Structure formats: structure tokens, C-alpha cells
Amino acid sequence: MKTADAVVIGGGVIGTSIAFRLARKGLKTILIEKGAIGGATSGSCDKAIFLQSKKPGVHLELAKASLAVYKQLEHELGESIEFEQCGGMIAIESEEQLSTMKEFVQKQQQAGIPIRLLDVYEARQIQPVLADHMRGATWSELDAEVNPLLLSQAFAKAARRNGTEILTHTEVQGIECIQGRVAKIKTNLGEIATETVINAAGPFAPAIGKLVGLSIPIVPRRGVIFISEKVPPILRGNLLCAQYIVSKHLAHLSENYNPYGIGLSLGQTKSGNLLLGGSREFVGFQKDVPPEIYASIAEHACRIIPSLRGIRMIRTMVGFRPSTGDGLPILQESPDVEGFYIAAGHEGDGIALAPITGQIVASLVSKDNQFAHFTQHLTLNRFAALL
Amino acid sequence: MDEMIICRCEEIPLKTIRKTVQEGACTIREVKLQTRAGMGICQGRTCRPLVEKLLPSEKEQAAVYQISGYRLPVRPLLLQDFFKE
Ligand SMILES: Cc1cc2nc3c(=O)[nH]c(=O)nc-3n(C[C@H](O)[C@H](O)[C@H](O)COP(=O)(O)OP(=O)(O)OC[C@H]3O[C@@H](n4cnc5c(N)ncnc54)[C@H](O)[C@@H]3O)c2cc1C
Numbered sequence: 001m002k003t004a005d006a007v008v009i010g011g012g013v014i015g016t017s018i019a020f021r022l023a024r025k026g027l028k029t030i031l032i033e034k035g036a037i038g039g040a041t042s043g044s045c046d047k048a049i050f051l052q053s054k055k056p057g058v059h060l061e062l063a064k065a066s067l068a069v070y071k072q073l074e075h076e077l078g079e080s081i082e083f084e085q086c087g088g089m090i091a092i093e094s095e096e097q098l099s100t101m102k103e104f105v106q107k108q109q110q111a112g113i114p115i116r117l118l119d120v121y122e123a124r125q126i127q128p129v130l131a132d133h134m135r136g137a138t139w140s141e142l143d144a145e146v147n148p149l150l151l152s153q154a155f156a157k158a159a160r161r162n163g164t165e166i167l168t169h170t171e172v173q174g175i176e177c178i179q180g181r182v183a184k185i186k187t188n189l190g191e192i193a194t195e196t197v198i199n200a201a202g203p204f205a206p207a208i209g210k211l212v213g214l215s216i217p218i219v220p221r222r223g224v225i226f227i228s229e230k231v232p233p234i235l236r237g238n239l240l241c242a243q244y245i246v247s248k249h250l251a252h253l254s255e256n257y258n259p260y261g262i263g264l265s266l267g268q269t270k271s272g273n274l275l276l277g278g279s280r281e282f283v284g285f286q287k288d289v290p291p292e293i294y295a296s297i298a299e300h301a302c303r304i305i306p307s308l309r310g311i312r313m314i315r316t317m318v319g320f321r322p323s324t325g326d327g328l329p330i331l332q333e334s335p336d337v338e339g340f341y342i343a344a345g346h347e348g349d350g351i352a353l354a355p356i357t358g359q360i361v362a363s364l365v366s367k368d369n370q371f372a373h374f375t376q377h378l379t380l381n382r383f384a385a386l387l
Numbered sequence: 388m389d390e391m392i393i394c395r396c397e398e399i400p401l402k403t404i405r406k407t408v409q410e411g412a413c414t415i416r417e418v419k420l421q422t423r424a425g426m427g428i429c430q431g432r433t434c435r436p437l438v439e440k441l442l443p444s445e446k447e448q449a450a451v452y453q454i455s456g457y458r459l460p461v462r463p464l465l466l467q468d469f470f471k472e
Pocket residue numbers: 009010011012013014015032033034035036038039040041042043044045046047048049050170171172173200201202203204208222223224225277278318319320321322344345346347348349350351352353
């Protein structure tokens with residue numbers, strides 16, 4: 001039987017980041033992925049690392065800490081992941097949105113985020129493609145981006161260089177415990193003896209939790225994105241609309257008139273393709289998307305940027321954000337099963353938070369308490385009332 | 388031969404795909420995620436059969452390997468063609 005100091009379940013951005021840090025600490029690590037590296041949520045998402053939109057407090061501090069890791073990550077991984085601090089904009093379409101965003105900008109500024117409110121003239125100097133009727137925008141130089149496909153691959157390669165064994169097309173089917181402690185992993189291709197398991201299965205984390213009798217409150221939140229043909233650069237940094245912020249932060253208020261959670265998210269890759277979203281819905285793992293959703297995303301985007309009408313779309317993507325409900329992941333050793341760590345639930349921020357997550361989980365496993373200021377907010381227990 | 392372009396849209400040569408397969412990729416999805424082959428305007432309609440031939444033989448592939456699905460739209464469409472009206 002194979003043996004390992006630690007087994008990571010899930011080869012998305014989160015699992016590969018964790019495997020890299022564990023291996024770097026000298027642990028004999030095995031990563032198990034049932035499909036392809038970066039083939040699930042981490043391969044069906046946008047590339048934005050948005051800070052200006054983060055709630056002051058843990059959300060913002062985590063994102064800042066992750067950005068700090070990003071700044072030296074290409075050096076650590078030894079290759080390009082197309083990381084760039086390119087800036088980000090939130091476009092404002094109505095008077096109503098403008099008054100909400102004025103308050104929002106003030107709060108963010110008080111929290112120390114460099115963010116400015118621009119009038120429509122200033123906004124169009126940065127993004128000339130914005131429609132005439134826009135009321136303004138916010139802009140922050142802090143926002144960044146990365147290529148999520150390169151990110152998972154680069155983490156996996158670096159993990160392998162540091163001794164991690166990566167088993168793709170291998171599915172975890174059982175976890176055996178002895179006296180309340182993890183002892184063995186069962187896969188379709190054999191067993192692995194280990195006392196440490198990290199559940200980094202993203203939206204599939206609850207199914208892995210069940211294998212040890214643990215209930216993990218993560219649900220899939222579906223998102224749909226269009227991908228366009230390559231076009232010359234039309235955009236600076238990444239662009240959201242204020243509706244997106246409203247539907248993210250005030251979901252309970254907006255659900256009535258925005259059932260699909262439509263909000264613009266637009267970015268252009270280094271190769272010239274536009275990534276254009278998006279939606280936010282709780283519909284389980286349903287991959288069939290009704291045409292109304294594509295129509296709503298298209299109409300919404302073209303209202304804000306009319307010239308998008310004439311750009312060809314070559315593909316659509318459907319992804320399932322792992323949602324805990326409060327916008328924060330669960331990063332903790334299970335209180336009930338010794339050696340079983342949960343590292344999932346990053347919802348719409350997994351790309352932004354992957355670098356810091358690897359460090360936090362490696363620190364949890366080595367029990368050095370280095371990130372207690374974060375992990376005290378990221379426990380499973382905070383959902384005790386729901387379980 | 389090695390320089391022969393397999394994916395014309397993204398200009399990915401044979402050697403890049405061979406290297407990826409040698410390093411362990413055994414599905415279309417893995418080759419695509421790692422090389423961009425099939426990500427271009429034709430979405431693999433030209434190169435997919437070629438890439439499939441370069442993958443390890445079907446016998447070697449366990450039954451669990453999922454095949455890569457096809458995604459909307461079937462042909463490139465203008466964004467305005469998705470509107471409701
Ligand atoms: C439309 C959309 C847009 C997004 N945009 C952004 C963005 O701009 N910025 C940002 O920061 N975040 C964004 N996100 C969020 C981000 O994509 C996710 O938070 C992140 O990808 C989650 O990564 P993960 O590794 O936890 O999950 P995944 O990538 O899903 O990885 C989990 C892995 O576990 C594997 N697995 C499951 N069960 C088993 C098993 N039994 N055995 C072995 N392996 C198993 C799966 O195959 C999968 O590969 C977006 C998400 C969506 C859907």
C-alpha cells in the first residue's frame with residue numbers, strides 16, 4: 001500500500017496551492033484528482049483578483065494577504081501565471097446605484113482601500129467603450145488578475161518538483177478512520193495509508209465530508225460566462241457593474257427583480273478573448289442553462305458596453321462556485337475527526353484567495369498557529385445553527 | 388514534422404501536444420487546459436480528431452476518463468444574437 005504524510009483531495013487552485021506548500025514543508029504529499037488538474041470550477045471561471053469590492057474586515061484582510069503572496073508567486077513557481085496588477089472598475093448605471101456606491105466608496109476608503117469615484121467623463125477616459133448613459137464608475141489600482149488555468153498547472157508542477165505525487169483520473173471513494181482519527185484513503189485505483197487528509201474538493205467538499213460522517217454546509221452557486229473570439233485590446237483591467245455588487249452584497253433585496261443574479265463581469269485575456277459574465281444562482285449542479293439566462297447576460301452587457309453586440313462568442317462556460325453563504329471559506333481541522341482538514345467554500349474568490357489558502361492550510365497541518373487571526377473566523381462551527 | 392501545426396487557431400505545434408501527453412495528459416480536456424489547443428475560434432472542430440489520435444490508446448484509458456463535452460454555441464454567434472427579441 002502507498003503511504004503519505006498528507007493526502008490532498010481535489011486538484012483545483014485550492015488543492016494544488018495546498019499541495020505545493022505541504023511539499024515545501026517537507027511532507028510526503030499525494031494529491032488526488034478525479035478528473036484533470038484545474039478541470040472543474042477552477043477551469044470555468046474569471047480571472048479577477050478584486051480587492052476594492054471586499055467587505056472591510058476578514059474578507060478584505062484575507063484578500064490583501066493573498067495579494068501579497070501573489071506579488072512574489074511567479075518567482076516562487078518559476079514561471080509566468082500572467083499575474084498583473086492591472087486595476088479594476090465598477091461601472092455605475094443609475095442614480096440609485098450611484099447613491100449606494102457613494103456610501104460604498106466612503107466605507108472602503110475608511111478601510112484603507114485606494115478607491116476613487118469617477119464621473120462618467122473620467123470613467124470613459126479609462127474605458128472608452130462605456131455607454132453614454134452611464135452615471136460614473138469606481139476605480140482602484142489595487143485590483144489585479146491572473147490566468148487561473150496557468151495558476152493550477154503551475155502550482156501542480158511546483159508541487160511535483162517538491163516531491164508531491166499527483167494522481168489524476170483517480171477518485172476518492174472512502175476514508176477509513178481508526179478511533180476517531182484518519183487512517184486510510186480508498187480510491188478506485190487502490191488505497192493510501194495516511195493520518196492527514198485535506199478536503200479541497202470545492203463545491204464537491206460535502207460529498208467528501210460524508211465519507212467521515214461530517215456535514216459541510218457548502219452549496220454550488222452556478223455561474224455562466226461567455227468567451228469571445230480574439231479582439232484587439234478594448235479594456236483596461238477588469239470591469240464589474242454596480243449591479244454585481246448589489247446582487248453580491250444585498251442578495252436578499254435584489255433577488256426579487258434579479259432572479260438569475262445577473263451582473264456584468266468583463267475581462268480580456270492576454271490572448272485577446274473576452275470573458276463576459278455572469279449570473280449567480282442556486283440550482284444545484286444543473287449544467288443545462290435556460291436560454292433566458294444567456295439572453296439576460298447578453299442584454300445587460302450590451303447596455304453597458306454597446307460595441308459588444310457585434311463581437312462573436314465562441315463558447316460558453318458553466319461553473320459552480322462553492323458557497324458557504326457568508327462569502328468566506330472553511331479552513332479548519334474537523335473538530336470530530338482528527339487529521340481531517342476542510343479547505344473549501346471560497347465561492348467567487350477562490351482564484352484571489354488560493355495563494356494565502358495554501359499557506360494557511362500548511363500552517364494548520366503543522367499546528368504552528370501562525371494564521372490564528374484568520375482561522376478563528378473560518379471555522380465549521382460558525383454554521384453550527386445550520387447543521 | 389514536430390513543428391507541424393495541429394491547432395491552427397491557437398498555432399499549437401505537434402511537439403507541444405506530444406510533450407503534454409508524455410507528461411501524463413490523457414484526455415482532450417487536459418491537453419486543452421495545458422496547451423490551449425482547441426480553445427480558438429473553431430473550438431477544436433479542426434484539431435480535435437488529430438489531438439484524439441495523439442492521446443494514449445483507448446485501451447490504456449480507464450473507463451472512468453470522462454470525455455470532454457461540447458458547449459454552446461455550436462457556431463460562433465454575435466452577442467446580440469443571444470438577445471430575447
Ligand atoms: C463563473 C465563475 C466565475 C468566477 N470568477 C472568479 C474570479 O474572477 N476571481 C476569483 O477569485 N474567483 C472566481 N470564481 C471562483 C473560483 O473559480 C472558485 O472559488 C475556485 O475555482 C474554487 O477552487 P477549488 O479548488 O476549491 O474547487 P475546484 O476547482 O472545483 O476543485 C475541486 C476538485 O476536486 C475534485 N474532486 C471532487 N470530488 C473528488 C473525489 N471524490 N476524488 C478526487 N477528486 C475529487 C474535482 O474534480 C475538482 O477538480 C468564479 C467561479 C465561477 C463559477
